[in-house]
Every structure is written in C-alpha cells, then in structure tokens.
Amino acid sequence: MRQDDNTNGIERWVKSYCPYCGVGCGLVAGLKNGAVARIKGDPDHPSSLGDLCAKAVYLPETLRTPDRLLYPQMRRCQDGAFTRVSWETALMAVAGKFRDIIAAHGPDAVAFYGSGQLTTEEYYVANKLAKGFLGTNNFDTNSRLCMASAVAGYKTSLGADGPPASYADIDVADCFLLLGTNTADCHPVIFKRIKRRKLEQPDEVTIIAVDPRRTETADFADLHLPIRPGTDIALLNGMLHVLAKESLMDPNFVVKHTNGFAETMSVVEKYPPHVAEKICGVPECLIVEAAMIFGKADRAMSLWSMGINQSTVGVHKNNAIHNLHLATGKIGKPGCGPLSLTGQPNAMGGREVGGLSHMLPGYREVQNPIHREEVARLWGVPSENISSQPGYSALDLFEAVAERKVKAVWILCTNPLVSAPDIDFIEKALRQAELVVVQDAYHPTGTTQLAHVLLPAAQWSEKEGVMTNSERRITYMPRLAEPPGEALPDWKIMTLFAREMGFEKFFRYETAAEIFAEFVRTTEGTLCDYSGASYERLKNGGPLQWPCPAPDHPGTERLYDDLHFPAPEGRANLIPVEHQEPFERPDEQYPLVLTTGRVKNQWHTMTRTGKAESLKKSCPDPFLEMNPADARRFAIRDADFVEVISRRGKAVVQVRVTAEIKAGSCFMPFHWGRQFGFYKAANNLTIAARDPVSRQPELKACAVAVKRVIDFPLEDN
Numbered sequence: 001m002r003q004d005d006n007t008n009g010i011e012r013w014v015k016s017y018c019p020y021c022g023v024g025c026g027l028v029a030g031l032k033n034g035a036v037a038r039i040k041g042d043p044d045h046p047s048s049l050g051d052l053c054a055k056a057v058y059l060p061e062t063l064r065t066p067d068r069l070l071y072p073q074m075r076r077c078q079d080g081a082f083t084r085v086s087w088e089t090a091l092m093a094v095a096g097k098f099r100d101i102i103a104a105h106g107p108d109a110v111a112f113y114g115s116g117q118l119t120t121e122e123y124y125v126a127n128k129l130a131k132g133f134l135g136t137n138n139f140d141t142n143s144r145l146c147m148a149s150a151v152a153g154y155k156t157s158l159g160a161d162g163p164p165a166s167y168a169d170i171d172v173a174d175c176f177l178l179l180g181t182n183t184a185d186c187h188p189v190i191f192k193r194i195k196r197r198k199l200e201q202p203d204e205v206t207i208i209a210v211d212p213r214r215t216e217t218a219d220f221a222d223l224h225l226p227i228r229p230g231t232d233i234a235l236l237n238g239m240l241h242v243l244a245k246e247s248l249m250d251p252n253f254v255v256k257h258t259n260g261f262a263e264t265m266s267v268v269e270k271y272p273p274h275v276a277e278k279i280c281g282v283p284e285c286l287i288v289e290a291a292m293i294f295g296k297a298d299r300a301m302s303l304w305s306m307g308i309n310q311s312t313v314g315v316h317k318n319n320a321i322h323n324l325h326l327a328t329g330k331i332g333k334p335g336c337g338p339l340s341l342t343g344q345p346n347a348m349g350g351r352e353v354g355g356l357s358h359m360l361p362g363y364r365e366v367q368n369p370i371h372r373e374e375v376a377r378l379w380g381v382p383s384e385n386i387s388s389q390p391g392y393s394a395l396d397l398f399e400a401v402a403e404r405k406v407k408a409v410w411i412l413c414t415n416p417l418v419s420a421p422d423i424d425f426i427e428k429a430l431r432q433a434e435l436v437v438v439q440d441a442y443h444p445t446g447t448t449q450l451a452h453v454l455l456p457a458a459q460w461s462e463k464e465g466v467m468t469n470s471e472r473r474i475t476y477m478p479r480l481a482e483p484p485g486e487a488l489p490d491w492k493i494m495t496l497f498a499r500e501m502g503f504e505k506f507f508r509y510e511t512a513a514e515i516f517a518e519f520v521r522t523t524e525g526t527l528c529d530y531s532g533a534s535y536e537r538l539k540n541g542g543p544l545q546w547p548c549p550a551p552d553h554p555g556t557e558r559l560y561d562d563l564h565f566p567a568p569e570g571r572a573n574l575i576p577v578e579h580q581e582p583f584e585r586p587d588e589q590y591p592l593v594l595t596t597g598r599v600k601n602q603w604h605t606m607t608r609t610g611k612a613e614s615l616k617k618s619c620p621d622p623f624l625e626m627n628p629a630d631a632r633r634f635a636i637r638d639a640d641f642v643e644v645i646s647r648r649g650k651a652v653v654q655v656r657v658t659a660e661i662k663a664g665s666c667f668m669p670f671h672w673g674r675q676f677g678f679y680k681a682a683n684n685l686t687i688a689a690r691d692p693v694s695r696q697p698e699l700k701a702c703a704v705a706v707k708r709v710i711d712f713p714l715e716d717n
C-alpha cells in the first residue's frame with residue numbers, strides 16, 4: 001500500500017474511520033489546504049492495528065469531484081429539468097407534500113429508505129422522526145439486502161442480535177470456517193489478520209473456505225469446499241452429522257446452555273455426508289474433513305457474509321452455523337464463536353438505533369408493547385404514536401410504491417436503481433410515486449435520475465459522527481473539511497425537515513454530539529448498552545466495544561463469556577433447519593445459476609471508487625466467470641462477449657472462462673449500473689425472491705441463459 005512517511009505539504013494529521021467496509025479500520029487523514037489529501041492506517045486503532053486497503057488510500061480522489069451534488073434541486077415530473085432552489089423551499093415543498101399525503105392516506109403512505117453508511121446520529125434522527133412522530137414504521141435500509149438474515153439468525157439462535165466474537169479472537173483461533181465470504185477482497189484487513197495467524201502457526205491453524213468460486217480467499221485456505229450456490233444448509237447439517245458420529249460435540253455445554261438439541265439432531269440425522277454431497281456438490285470426504293477439523297480444534301471461529309445471508313433460506317443458513325458452535329460449545333471463549341462480517345461501515349450502528357422497519361433503538365422491537373412504551377417515554381411522546389405494525393422492508397417497500405400504497409419515498413445514502421434486485425421493477429415502482437426525494441452526495445447517480453427533489457448531502461470527512469464496526473467497536477469520526485456548495489450533513493437535513501413538519505420541540509439538535517447523547521440514553525440497560533460512551537470519551541480515549549455500561553467500564557471484547565444467553569433461562573437455541581433449493585431453479589431455458597458479488601477495488605455502485613483512476617484500472621468493466629465445461633456446452637470461448645438473460649432482463653459482458661467457478665454456476669459483479677451502459681448491470685437479471693423471515697433477497701442465485709452476442713461457429717478463428 002502507498003503508505004510511506006512522506007508528509008510533503010501535509011499540514012495536519014487527524015484520526016478518523018474508514019467510510020467503506022464493516023472491518024471499520026482506523027485511518028489517519030492528512031490535511032492540506034482545507035482538504036483531505038492523504039490517508040494512512042491508524043496504528044492505534046484496535047480493530048485494524050495500522051492496516052488499511054487500497055479503497056481507503058484513494059479516498060482523497062473521490063471527495064471533490066465535478067459531479068458532487070451542491071444545491072437542492074426540484075422538478076415537477078421525473079423526466080423534466082431540475083431547478084435549483086433554496087433549502088427552505090425544498091424542505092417546505094417536501095413537508096407540504098408529506099402532510100397532504102399523510103392527511104389523505106395515513107402515515108404509512110410515506111416511507112424512508114436509508115443505508116448502513118449513515119452515521120449512528122443520522123440514522124437515529126431519521127428513525128425517530130418516522131417512527132415516533134410521523135407515526136409510520138416505514139423506515140428501512142439497504143441492510144435488508146445485506147445483514148437482515150444475520151440479525152434474525154442471531155436473534156433466533158442466541159436470543160439477541162449482536163456478533164459475539166471479536167477480531168482479537170482471530171489472533172488465537174486455530175480453525176477458521178469462512179462461508180460465503182470473499183474476505184480477501186471484501187474485508188481485506190480481517191483477511192490479513194487471519195493470514196498472519198495462519199503464517200504464525202501454519203501446522204496448528206486451518207482455514208476452510210466454502211464458496212462456489214475459488215476466490216483469493218479460497219485459494220489461501222487449506223481446504224476449499226466448492227459448494228453449489230444456495231446449499232449451505234445441507235453442508236452444515238452434514239458437518240454436524242459427522243460431529244455427532246465422531247463424538248466431537250460438547251454434551252455438557254449442550255445440556256446446560258441450550259434448548260432444541262434433540263429436535264435438531266433428528267433433522268441432522270437425515271444429512272449423512274454422502275446425502276449432503278448429493279445436495280451441495282461438495283465431495284463427502286471434504287465434508288468429513290471439514291467437520292473433523294472444526295470439531296477437533298480447541299478454538300474455532302466461523303466468519304460469513306453475503307454467500308450466506310443473501311438467500312431465501314438466509315436465516316436458516318445462519319442458524320445452521322450457530323448450531324455448529326452450540327453443539328460443540330465453541331462460543332463465549334477466546335478464539336471461538338460466530339462472527340458475521342458486516343458489509344457497510346455502520347450497518348451495525350443501524351441495527352443498534354433500530355434502523356429496520358420492525359425495530360426501535362437499543363435492539364428493541366415495534367411489536368413489543370413494553371419496548372414501544374420505553375422508547376416513547378424517552379422520546380417524550382405517547383406510546384400510541386409508535387405503530388405496533390412493522391413497516392415495509394426494503395423490497396416490500398418498493399412493491400408498495402408500485403402498488404401506490406406508498407406515495408412518497410425518501411431515499412438517503414443508498415442507490416437502489418443499481419443495487420436492488422430486478423432494477424427494471426424498481427424503476428417502474430419509483431415512476432408510480434408522487435414524490436421521490438433523493439439525498440445523495442453526487443448527481444447523477446442511477447437513483448437521482450428518478451428524483452423529484454434532490455438534497456445535497458455532506459459526505460465522509462465533511463461531517464462528524466459515530467459508527468460501529470463488525471466487532472461492536474464504536475469509533476468517532478471528526479469533520480475534517482467544509483462540505484462543498486450547500487451540502488449539509490444528513491442529520492442536519494433530517495433535523496430541519498422534522499422542524500418543518502412541526503416537531504421543533506423534539507428536534508432541537510444543533511450538533512451531532514447532542515443526538516449521540518440522546519441515543520446513548522435509549523441504550524441504557526439493553527444488550528448494546530452505550531451508557532459509558534460519549535463524544536468526549538471516544539475522542540480522547542479512542543474506540544470502544546459495546547456493551548460499555550459505565551464511564552469507567554473498559555468495553556466488552558466478547559459477548560456471552562458467562563455462557564448466559566439473552567433468551568429464556570439464559571439458554572441458546574439449536575434450531576432444526578432443512579435444505580431448500582433457491583427460489584428460481586435452472587431449467588432448459590435458463591440452465592445456469594447466476595451468482596453476483598464484488599470485486600476487490602470497487603465499492604458498490606461506484607459513485608465514489610469509480611472516481612479513482614487507479615482503482616478503476618484494475619477492473620474497468622463487468623465480466624462473467626464461467627466454468628470451461630459450461631463454456632463448451634454453450635459454445636462460448638474465453639473473452640467472448642455474451643448476453644446473459646434471465647426472466648427479468650439482460651446484461652452484455654465479456655466472459656472469463658475459468659475452472660475457478662463451479663460448473664453449473666456463473667458469476668458477475670454488480671457494481672456497474674445502467675449509467676455505465678444499460679446492459680452492464682447485473683441487477684437487470686437478479687430476482688427479488690426473499691427469505692420469509694428476514695425479507696432479504698436472494699441476490700446470490702437466479703437462473704440465466706448465456707449466449708454469444710455474435711453467433712459464429714466455434715471452428716472459425
């Protein structure tokens with residue numbers, strides 16, 4: 001990494017936090033002429049210990065680009081021209097429309113769609129406004145596409161959300177089970193830490209990677225289990241079957257600290273490794289080997305990400321992972337435990353403030369009358385203000401917009417016209433809305449193109465706030481530079497709007513610090529207790545891991561050290577789960593399974609990383625990975641341009657024929673939206689089928705056909 005000590009022209013170095021992935025690295029920003037000019041890793045940050053990756057290094061190039069959104073703008077219809085307006089005019093117009101819609105159709109006719117990239121304060125204000133004052137729980141976020149299955153998995157298996165393990169556990173674990181995570185590309189600094197651990201004791205430490213592709217992560221692993229997309233439950237049940245047969249479970253732990261063991265084992269009984277092999281395509285011997293390594297390890301961790309969560313059985317996949325840890329007692333001790341890798345820098349903070357449509361601050365739930373009562377008291381409103389009905393979750397929300405049940409939607413800090421499955425549908429839905437407000441740092445983006453009202457947001461480095469990373473660590477981010485034009489921090493915009501709606505008395509905030517202090521009070525006595533955290537402490541004492549219930553409390557490295565789970569009788573649940581095929585199965589017409597994901601040097605919809613030349617160069621265009629056997633079957637050669645066709649749309653990309661992807665599957669990254677070329681978008685193809693509990697979409701499996709664009713005979717060279 002470009003991380004020399006050359007401080008040429010840098011006037012000041014200030015500690016901050018990375019605005020990209022959920023690893024949550026500490027950064028040191030070098031300031032020059034009032035702007036961020038250089039980025040280095042922060043050696044004092046306990047989560048990253050001075051490391052960082054290329055995306056962070058190139059942050060300065062992404063901040064002051066010609067396409068920054070500088071002023072509020074409005075237009076009457078979605079195809080018209082925007083007019084620059086003042087903040088006052090924009091917020092008055094939106095408030096007027098919100099009031100009219102709520103008066104005519106009730107509060108559930110308005111909705112907010114936010115993001116795991118908002119700061120904790122921003123989420124908190126928007127969520128408070130919607131749920132406590134407008135009277136609708138229609139505040140959901142892109143975390144629904146990302147971590148919703150992990151949230152529901154923790155809740156059902158362990159009794160509450162919240163990843164129990166820490167990165168410090170990585171330094172002492174001797175088995176890593178990596179499932180559906182391309183850690184090397186997507187959580188690079190955690191990957192470096194795992195790698196360090198392996199290289200330190202190569203004979204004692206084993207890494208198992210479960211992925212349909214031989215990614216850089218799988219390549220480094222000792223054991224790669226090339227799984228058929230969507231079949232992790234069969235594999236995990238198969239592994240538990242082996243653990244039972246080989247007496248590698250912990251009966252004492254099971255008896256004392258869990259429920260559901262017998263029911264779970266009666267289902268697992270049906271998944272001996274040879275049966276699991278038939279379903280998941282991983283050879284029986286590898287399933288046995290993986291189980292033996294996990295079972296014999298003193299300290300085993302599971303780390304997972306979207307290959308697990310983005311599935312119609314995403315919650316059950318999470319339960320199956322927890323089952324392994326609970327049956328073997330590998331949880332609540334050093335080097336042990338499940339640790340879901342959160343995608344976005346503050347997806348965790350979003351969960352803590354209750355930023356999903358069924359949640360309230362402090363891991364509370366809207367359906368629980370005691371929780372509604374507690375939160376209403378803190379907000380100073382009658383508890384009837386908070387609806388007991390969960391609001392629409394992300395994709396259900398777009399469906400409600402399409403059906404005109406939701407008439408106004410406010411999209412902040414996310415770009416669904418690129419990132420949501422089946423973007424054709426999303427576009428059609430948004431065209432049915434009476435009002436689309438888009439609050440972004442850039443314009444045009446896929447989504448700003450459908451806005452009636454554009455609100456310019458200050459972005460990272462231009463505002464202060466707090467974020468929580470994958471290991472429950474809260475870090476303070478200072479404001480380092482002036483926002484450009486009239487851009488304002490998201491918390492400020494939401495505060496001004498709340499006042500415009502008549503709730504001045506409850507939204508008096510002048511600083512992010514005041515909002516944080518109020519949020520802290522809502523967490524008192526909850527699992528994610530922040531009571532010991534304050535701006536002052538975070539600024540002076542550095543990052544903290546929750547729960548941190550008192551100012552002199554050091555923070556908590558690992559949850560459930562006492563083996564008491566936040567569930568009835570303190571017992572965790574083993575949950576019987578069955579394999580189920582992905583919603584859309586391959587057939588004659590659409591014979592391949594498309595899985596989608598990321599590349600190392602791009603971030604999501606590329607509004608930021610797409611601006612850094614060095615990042616762009618490494619992968620300038622989308623591509624389709626395809627196995628040689630499938631390539632032969634469909635008469636496709638390496639580097640051919642192909643049409644990828646699903647029941648929902650089409651993409652055109654160049655093929656990489658490679659044995660590194662499992663036959664029957666193909667892979668395409670989703671970063672490119674239609675703006676980059678209509679047919680470059682993977683989400684032209686994907687499906688909005690959802691997990692019935694978490695409502696997370698199956699972005700990792702849909703059926704496609706692949707055809708060469710120019711159909712000439714193979715022999716012609």
Ligand SMILES: Nc1nc2c(c(=O)[nH]1)N[C@H]1C(S)=C(S)[C@@H](COP(=O)(O)OP(=O)(O)OC[C@H]3O[C@@H](n4cnc5c(=O)[nH]c(N)nc54)[C@H](O)[C@@H]3O)O[C@H]1N2
Nearest residue numbers: 021180181182186229230305306307343597598600603604
């Ligand atoms: N460079 C980069 N890093 C990022 C991001 C980014 O955009 N760019 N985004 C961040 C965010 S928000 C997130 S959520 C994370 C995502 O991080 P990851 O989940 O690691 O990334 P993906 O590429 O979406 O998917 C991971 C892997 O799942 C595999 N997979 C697909 N289907 C299955 C399956 O059924 N089972 C199993 N076991 N594996 C399967 C894919 O082949 C892929 O290699 O990355 C974060 N970090």
Ligand SMILES: Nc1nc2c(c(=O)[nH]1)N[C@H]1C(S)=C(S)[C@@H](COP(=O)(O)OP(=O)(O)OC[C@H]3O[C@@H](n4cnc5c(=O)[nH]c(N)nc54)[C@H](O)[C@@H]3O)O[C@H]1N2
Nearest residue numbers: 146413414415419439440441457459596604605607670699
């Ligand atoms: N096919 C497929 N689709 C996927 C996935 C997949 O694996 N496959 N993964 C899904 C996952 S896990 C995720 S998390 C989503 C991510 O999808 P998105 O959230 O849509 O992606 P981003 O590009 O991060 O969008 C963030 C937006 O906020 C803007 N922005 C940046 N900073 C700020 C700020 O401070 N304030 C405001 N208001 N705006 C700001 C950016 O310019 C950008 O437009 O994609 C999902 N979509």
Ligand code: SF4
Nearest residue numbers: 018020021024025053
């Ligand atoms: S690993 Fe993630 S948090 Fe760390 S520097 Fe890279 S993108 Fe930022």
Ligand SMILES: [Mo]
Nearest residue numbers: 145146343344
């Ligand atoms: Mo994500």
